[in-house]
Amino acid sequence: MSGDRGLLSIDIDQMSDGTPVTYRVLATSRAFQPGYRGGGPVRSLEKILDSCPAHVEVMLVTRDRDLGTSDPYPGLSARWVRRRGALVHYLRVSDVRNWVRLARQLRARRIDLLYVNSLWSLFSQVPVLAAAVGLLPVRSILLAPRGELSPGALRLKAGKKRLFLLFWAPLLKRLRVRWQACSDLEARHIAARFPWARIIVHGQQTSLPDDARPPQDRPDGPLRLVFISRISPMKNLDLALAGLHKVTRPVNFDIFGPLEDQAYWARCQRLMAGMPANVTVRYRGSLPPEQVIRTFGEYDAFLLPTRGENFGHVILESLAASCPLICSDETPWNDLIEAGGGAVVRPLTADAVAAGVERFAALSPTDRRRARDRAAEAFGAWRGQQRFTNLFEEVRLLG
Template sequence: MVNKLTRTPSLDDADPARRSAGAVGTYRVVATAGVFEPGFRGGGPIRSLRFILDTLPGDLDVTLITRDRDLGSPAPYPGLSGRLLRRDERSAVFYLNPVVPRHWVRLIRHVRARPVDLLYVNSIWSLFSVLAILAVALRLVRVGAILVAPRGELSPGALAIRATKKRLFLALWAPLLRRLRVRWQACSWLEEKQIRATVPWAQVMVNGNESPIPAHPAPPARAHDGPLRLVFVGRISPMKNLSTALEAVAGTTRPVEFDIYGPPEDPHYWARCQRIITAMPGHVRVRYLGELAAEDVMPTFSRYDAFLFPTLGENFGHVILESLASGCPVVCSDDTPFSALITDTGGTVVRPTTAAGLSRVLDLLADRSPGERAEAKATAGQRYRHWRQRHREPNVLAHARQFCR
């Protein structure tokens, strides 16, 4: 992940040509995100941004402003705090500690060195998004247009968490966004619908081209004897609904092994999950195996028979695509853009997503022979690749250049 970054000694020493007017026709974007590489706890949005930056057309120049540490980490990344790191000729990342004044001085100097055509903020609630938009509203920074990517934050499931605070914030924030004539990015038709339900006046650009086609085929599926192997990969938070997955596993009647990977984002929710784990019946084995770095996600998926993911809502769902690309069928809720794909690749969409309904599906999977499980894995990988080849869109920021005119 970090091997694409080359350190610039300081903002003051950056290439003067890049701080001047720039090449004729270059479209300058300043983007914000709460977390980015080398962090990985932020999940899908990190992978979305990485792919967007990796596939920029040559006439775009992007500076991404992000926190100098991973999600929930008290310590900054070694040697990155307050630095601008150029990834390549088209993109750079500034690692900010918001409580250090000199970081702001360097950042403001860099941002104001040349006109900004587009401000691209990822998240509605993030401090980085709020401060960036306030800077535009107060005319501290002038930009040609603003594009907001809510990253699933306006889904019904997400809005139901701390609902009162979010309603109050939106009541104050939405009029300002309207006055600034912000545009919105949805990663799918489902997210477009969710944005319009909350912000009826929104101008929405739909673009979900945020996931690469894996460079290699899925690992060959091998038959194995023994219990059904299930996996959960994701943030341990109410939104990802691990508790219902655990209740479903507890309700099976066949032997099952269930491994969990991901950062415990909500301590109270994780304590609830642990209580369910403690009460598991004897025919079920559950293990929490810690966090996964991005490069370990697909190799991990390849070892399992199914990915159990009763999420309350995904605006995109990178982890679903990673599972399928690894040859791991998905058992999921109907709250993602990929219900048809999940079904076509041999997985199951459970409607409604109750623990009892999931348990019935898991018992059917556990009754499969080793050969049938291996065949299902091979089918998932092959069909995913065929689907991905057919679904390509322009780079998100290249699309935004046209949409925000």
């Protein structure tokens, strides 16, 4: 099947390949390959699964379709497949028989660790509740909130989230859940909401090149800005567009990303329609992951006024493409962004976004090239310091 990245159908009774299993993980996520619209978490999970040692067996349960789409992946619904070292079940959520069959299969196996991605997803809530009432016997639980506890994220639908946590927080405390933070910044966000939380900080979880792509020479002309992220309130595209309304120099701004929220996208379109004559904005659809770094390399800067990033894979991909950033300060990478020739927007307002864009638009072609060189150098320095360890092996050793 096309785009399956090594997926091979397998019968549940043939799950073991003969390697002795000393540690078994059940992971859940609402999105995984061959989809890509889930962004960084999909790539994080891919990296974790692919780096597991042979004695760790991972069973991943995910949806049978990509985020925001109604069409299932061809030939994968309600089936187990082997993906390199992991076993993946593509759940047909609307099929009660699929749920029942899956529950029986999972209950028949010892599960050492339940690993859930998100606080708010049913793919996290259902297995945690099943574990709490004994329907799913697991020894321990690891929860990755994926940036959902940042102040910016909590301000979105704040009332519903507060109400949910009144019930959910005591349950998580009783279960002695461990939390995975992708950065020290996310660890502080978790601790601020749950002072009793046991937190593991596990950083780089994505495949990135060893070296940055060399900067491309380009002629003088309008500043070329790009946005590559999910089109959602969390990524704050509407603020980027509001800032561009206040810019006086020529700017071309291209937008790439899946449309998650139609009402939010309608707001963005209204802002796009009212742009001043010196600003050109185009929406150019979604990008598959393998095209992201190459696309960043075609632009002078990445405009990302995000409300919060727990890790920010796309920020590192931008630097790996020698593309500096104009970014909010709600990420773990403020120092790296500034070292990489970029600008950190403070405070997060349309005026401050406009000031950051004006600064880049005023640069000469030589100075824009220097900024791209600094982005490449910053990525190289960061990349050289990275030492990857597998998350599940780290948790296993903690006991």
